[in-house]
Amino acid sequence: MSGGHLVAKALKAEGVDVIFTLCGGHIIDIYDGCVDEGIDVIDVRHEQVAAHAADGYARVTGKPGCAVVTAGPGTTDAVTGVANALRAESPMLLIGGQGALTQHKMGSLQDLPHVDMMAPITKFAATVPATERVADIVTMAFRECYHGAPGPSFLEIPRDVLDAKVPLEKARIPKAGAFRASTRSAGDPADIERLADLIVKAEKPCVLLGSQVWTCRATDAAIEFVRTLNVPAFMNGSGRGTLAPKDPHHLQLARRYAFQNADLIIIVGTPFDFRMGYGKRLSTEATVVQIDLDYRTVGKNRDVDLGIVGDAGLVLSAVTQAASGRVDNGSTGRKAWLEELRAVETAAYEKRLPRQLSDSNPIDPYRLVHEINEFLTPNSIYIGDGGDIVTFSGQVVQPKSPGHWMDPGPLGTLGVGVPFVMAAKYARPDAEVVALFGDGAFSLTGWDFETLVRFNLPFIGIIGNNSSMNQIRYGQIQKYGEGRGRVGNTLGDVPYGEFARMLGGYGEEVRDPADIRPALERARESGKPSLINVWVDPDVYAPGTMNQTMYK
Ligand SMILES: Cc1ncc(C[n+]2csc(CCOP(=O)(O)OP(=O)(O)O)c2C)c(N)n1
Ligand SMILES: [Mg+2]
Numbered sequence: 001m002s003g004g005h006l007v008a009k010a011l012k013a014e015g016v017d018v019i020f021t022l023c024g025g026h027i028i029d030i031y032d033g034c035v036d037e038g039i040d041v042i043d044v045r046h047e048q049v050a051a052h053a054a055d056g057y058a059r060v061t062g063k064p065g066c067a068v069v070t071a072g073p074g075t076t077d078a079v080t081g082v083a084n085a086l087r088a089e090s091p092m093l094l095i096g097g098q099g100a101l102t103q104h105k106m107g108s109l110q111d112l113p114h115v116d117m118m119a120p121i122t123k124f125a126a127t128v129p130a131t132e133r134v135a136d137i138v139t140m141a142f143r144e145c146y147h148g149a150p151g152p153s154f155l156e157i158p159r160d161v162l163d164a165k166v167p168l169e170k171a172r173i174p175k176a177g178a179f180r181a182s183t184r185s186a187g188d189p190a191d192i193e194r195l196a197d198l199i200v201k202a203e204k205p206c207v208l209l210g211s212q213v214w215t216c217r218a219t220d221a222a223i224e225f226v227r228t229l230n231v232p233a234f235m236n237g238s239g240r241g242t243l244a245p246k247d248p249h250h251l252q253l254a255r256r257y258a259f260q261n262a263d264l265i266i267i268v269g270t271p272f273d274f275r276m277g278y279g280k281r282l283s284t285e286a287t288v289v290q291i292d293l294d295y296r297t298v299g300k301n302r303d304v305d306l307g308i309v310g311d312a313g314l315v316l317s318a319v320t321q322a323a324s325g326r327v328d329n330g331s332t333g334r335k336a337w338l339e340e341l342r343a344v345e346t347a348a349y350e351k352r353l354p355r356q357l358s359d360s361n362p363i364d365p366y367r368l369v370h371e372i373n374e375f376l377t378p379n380s381i382y383i384g385d386g387g388d389i390v391t392f393s394g395q396v397v398q399p400k401s402p403g404h405w406m407d408p409g410p411l412g413t414l415g416v417g418v419p420f421v422m423a424a425k426y427a428r429p430d431a432e433v434v435a436l437f438g439d440g441a442f443s444l445t446g447w448d449f450e451t452l453v454r455f456n457l458p459f460i461g462i463i464g465n466n467s468s469m470n471q472i473r474y475g476q477i478q479k480y481g482e483g484r485g486r487v488g489n490t491l492g493d494v495p496y497g498e499f500a501r502m503l504g505g506y507g508e509e510v511r512d513p514a515d516i517r518p519a520l521e522r523a524r525e526s527g528k529p530s531l532i533n534v535w536v537d538p539d540v541y542a543p544g545t546m547n548q549t550m551y552k
Contacts (some may be wrong), residue, residue: 001168002029002033002131003134004028004029005033005036005037006131006134007134007138008034008036009037009135009520010139010174012037013175013176014037014064014142016039016063017039018057019041019045020042020065020068021042021043021068022043022046022070022077024071024110026070026110026479027070027074029162029312042422042451042455044352044419044451047069047074047078048078049415050443051419052413052419053065053422053426054081055081055084055092055152055419056406056416057426058150059088062217064091065090065423066414067081071099071110071114071156072111072112075112075114076117076128078094079118081419082154083121083328084153084409084411085152086122086123087409087410088211088237088291089149089151089211089294093141093401094154095154096157097110097159098156098157098158099158100158100160104158108405114154122151122153122154123152123156124140125154126140126141127158128158131165136172141154146180146435147294148505149212149292149293149294182310185310185311185314186318187308187310187314188308188312191307191308192318195319196322198287198289199231200328202330203330203333204262204337205263205266205337206223206251208233208268209233209243210268212269216269216312217313218269221313221316221317222312222313224320226243226249227249228324229330230249230334231266231478232249233251234251238406239270240405241398241403242402244401245400251341254341254342257344259283261340264287267288267289268312268401269291269312272301273301276303282302287306288304289306289307289308289494290307291309293312294309319460338532355367355495356369357370360513361512363510363512363516363534363537364513365464365540365542367513368516368534369389369393371516378400379432380431380432381433382397382406382435383406383416383433383436384397384406384435386414386436386439388471389438391471392542401530414440414444417437418445418449418452419448423451425458433458435459435462437461438467439463439491440469442463443491443494449461449503449505453534458527460524460530460532461532462531464536467491467538468491469489471542472543474541475489476489494533495533497533499531500530505529506528507535508532508533510534516534
């Protein structure tokens with residue numbers, strides 16, 4: 001059996017049913033193996049897309065994603081996708097081609113030190129040295145994706161190693177379900193008791209449910225936790241949608257107030273990174289508890305009163321159970337606190353509502369994201385890819401179901417949108433996929449709209465088109481003044497609706513706010529990959545842009 005067929009056998013054993021790829025002579029034997037194993041091959045137009053799609057596939061399915069790219073430029077093109085998966089804690093395997101071992105360092109076509117390049121942005125990066133080791137090392141790479149918080153692995157397979165054949169009995173072919181164990185840990189039992197004590201006594205607790213709540217598929221445990229103990233919850237990243245929008249414990253706009261006024265703040269599965277002001281946004285008076293899969297994240301950038309390393313679901317369930325065993329779990333005493341937060345939330349919502357309903361022309365971005373929020377159903381997976389326009393949507397769009405929110409994560413990578421659509425619609429053909437793009441973001445990976453057409457992966461795409469890289473433009477205006485604010489940030493007036501139609505999809509241009517909803521409905525009806533190109537006001541900027549670290 002050849003190396004490419006051994007790769008496919010190992011992917012199959014891991015449960016991977018698709019690879020995302022862009023072809024090259026170094027890797028074609030893997031395709032041939034995929035044919036034998038019944039693994040789908042989705043071929044894209046840029047390797048960045050393949051890598052982001054593998055990341056997206058992992059997020060949606062809970063299985064590791066796999067991208068296969070050729071040596072040299074194929075692998076360098078995929079670097080951004082791997083880096084994004086690292087910061088987003090997404091388990092994926094990138095397989096890169098490599099020149100033949102027999103020509104090692106002789107200057108073969110597309111030869112580069114891939115492993116050295118990938119080492120700092122993966123959990124594991126290695127060369128496969130011999131054909132009989134191919135399947136073995138692929139499973140090793142998958143195993144490594146799951147230590148601590150999940151993340152990417154990289155393998156390069158030299159061309160002669162991939163193409164050579166070995167007798168089957170010489171190769172180790174790991175059996176499905178027999179080459180790796182669950183890494184889920186329930187935390188230190190003594191600390192679970194301590195946290196139960198803290199919650200029972202807290203008058204003003206709150207919890208932030210981060211991305212790992214989805215990674216750990218801890219939705220049910222989180223819901224039981226907040227309801228049983230009556231703890232108001234905020235969500236971020238992939239944790240959005242854990243609670244449905246109208247849930248009494250679901251809060252969003254009162255977060256700053258809660259973090260300033262709570263007596264107990266429980267951070268679940270999200271780091272104290274820039275999104276959290278490195279932990280400085282939490283009241284210094286509050287008791288702070290952090291739960292995370294990765295020991296390196298707990299207590300990083302900010303002291304915590306209690307840290308628990310473990311799986312969000314197992315830890316929250318254990319705490320709920322421990323607190324429920326107390327004479328009084330304190331939940332009724334927290335009614336006033338919930339009402340206080342709800343009042344802050346409602347006031348903030350009402351203050352902004354007129355903007356969301358604005359009829360102004362050019363279209364106010366708030367109106368666009370409001371229409372999208374109203375348009376989403378519990379079956380809609382929402383993807384955001386852009387600058388300011390996505391900042392607006394982060395404040396207004398609320399996914400209706402768990403796992404139905406996808407953003408790049410803390411690498412802030414523009415261009416994830418089309419590949420995430422590809423992964424989500426492939427993995428969940430039953431779900432509706434809705435994606436909002438900035439015009440700048442879309443143009444990074446937009447050619448792969450054609451791949452969505454080719455593989456019949458319909459979705460509803462919306463471009464918030466301000467003919468600019470507006471988030472950056474705003475910063476430039478603030479820093480250098482209006483007169484010097486139009487440098488390096490101006491895009492053409494591109495009719496993306498036409499672009500969609502040219503590639504075989506559905507497309508429309510929208511200039512009037514009243515036309516947004518009907519256009520979205522028509523895109524839904526079309527059953528095609530679609531782009532509704534909404535011309536938004538380029539002179540309206542998202543609040544919060546100024547708070548970004550880069551302008552400070
Ligand atoms: C790959 C990548 N390149 C550059 C940036 C820096 N950046 C952040 S926001 C932004 C503007 C994006 O423009 P657009 O998608 O049109 O959204 P807008 O701000 O105009 O709404 C840029 C260039 C980035 N985050 N990622
Ligand atoms: Mg823009």
